Amino acid sequence: QVQLQESGPGLVKPSETLSLTCSVSGGSISSTNYYWSWIRQPPGKGLEWIGYIYYSGSTYYNPSLKSRVTISVDTSKNQFSLKLNSVTAADTAVYYCARGYSYGYQPFDYWGRGTLVTVSS
Amino acid sequence: DIQLTQSPSFLSASVGDRVTITCRASQGISSYLAWYQQKPGKAPKLLIYAASTLQSGVPSRFSGSGSGTEFTLTISSLQPEDFATYYCQQLSSYPRTFGQGTKVEIK
Numbered sequence: 001q002v003q004l005q006e007s008g009p010g011l012v013k014p015s016e017t018l019s020l021t022c023s024v025s026g027g028s029i030s031s032t033n034y035y036w037s038w039i040r041q042p043p044g045k046g047l048e049w050i051g052y053i054y055y056s057g058s059t060y061y062n063p064s065l066k067s068r069v070t071i072s073v074d075t076s077k078n079q080f081s082l083k084l085n086s087v088t089a090a091d092t093a094v095y096y097c098a099r100g101y102s103y104g105y106q107p108f109d110y111w112g113r114g115t116l117v118t119v120s121s
Numbered sequence: 122d123i124q125l126t127q128s129p130s131f132l133s134a135s136v137g138d139r140v141t142i143t144c145r146a147s148q149g150i151s152s153y154l155a156w157y158q159q160k161p162g163k164a165p166k167l168l169i170y171a172a173s174t175l176q177s178g179v180p181s182r183f184s185g186s187g188s189g190t191e192f193t194l195t196i197s198s199l200q201p202e203d204f205a206t207y208y209c210q211q212l213s214s215y216p217r218t219f220g221q222g223t224k225v226e227i228k
Contacts, residue, residue: 047208049217062216096164106212107155107170114164
């Protein structure tokens, strides 16, 4: 059974960098079959896709966040990471990592439990 | 970006009711649509992909239909554990986008 687990600071100061890691167990992040995504959800609001990374390191970011986002992968640790810089209160959200198929209809079939990140001084 | 509009945004229903949620895309997405269920404090759970394919382990009372720009999620007989928020997601193009959600509450 594949499991994803987000980790990182729950509180980040405005203008600083949000850093999160997603640890994958029960499957290899180096599989050619999957993309690995970050999604966020502000409290009481809907879902926003942030971007994905492939095991090779290729990425695609949501244009709305592209100037501030970096997603990286560490295949040796079976992890991928999110960095979002110059954060503001608007970046306060539950951040999820998820696995998506890289072929066919590409749904997101496994998600982490999510981690709340609050941006506040 | 492809915009997805769900209707209704809020739905009040009773156990045993048949419930239908609609998702409309701002442009054609063929069958590249998924539905997720989210309960409070939990991650979204994949219910349906390819517009109408039931994810393994999901009860058969859930079904999906549609293609192009209009899609529906139907729950044939609402159960107590189905009270949740439902989201559609398009997987046709980037950036991936979600509908705004439909909250299904107990009448």
